[in-house]
Amino acid sequence: YSLQSTSLHVGRSNIKQVAEKRRVDIKRFLTSLFKMADEICHSDLVYTFFHPLLRDQQEASIHEAKLKERKKERAINSESWRLRGELRLSVHYQRGILMVMVHHARELPAVPNGQEPSTYVKVYLLPDPHKQTKRKTKVVRRSCHPSFMEMLEYRMPLEIVQHRILQATVWN
DSSP: OOOOOSSOOOOHHHHHHHHEEEEEEEEHHHHHHSSSSSHTTTTTHHHHHHHHHHHHHHHHHHHHHHHHHHHHHHHHTTTTTOOOOOOEEEEEETTTTEEEEEEEEESOOOTTSSSSOBBBEEEESSOOTTTOOOOOOOOOOSSSSOOEEEEEEEOOOHHHHTEEEEEEEEOO
């Protein structure tokens, strides 16, 4: 039995439909698995897949502790609204061009009046006393989780890029 789905388009508008289809497929797969010969349905592979090992449980506990610590740190930092949030970037150098892809930000704080911020990202290659490497994205209006999806380019030799520090900041 295969878990591959046929003719089902995955998109934001039909997530529940996809999940329900997958649930039915998984149930059918498990039923057929447990009807197989004993050497298959009672194999070590099947047991270790469905029953977590102590090591796996310990790793999960460590992961939970790290998540709780991050939440605690975010709560402490939330008092200073300027220091909250995360920014996702991709950086590539190819054929004399440093490419900085500004993907998205998340968990940005609301501005002091309580509204969601309208933000943009500024990128510099430091040191840059004359702001020649300043690049900016377009403004994304009223979102604590803005998606920029912009490529910023720097045409310069690798020898120069290697002695610079990339600075990216989110502005309201």
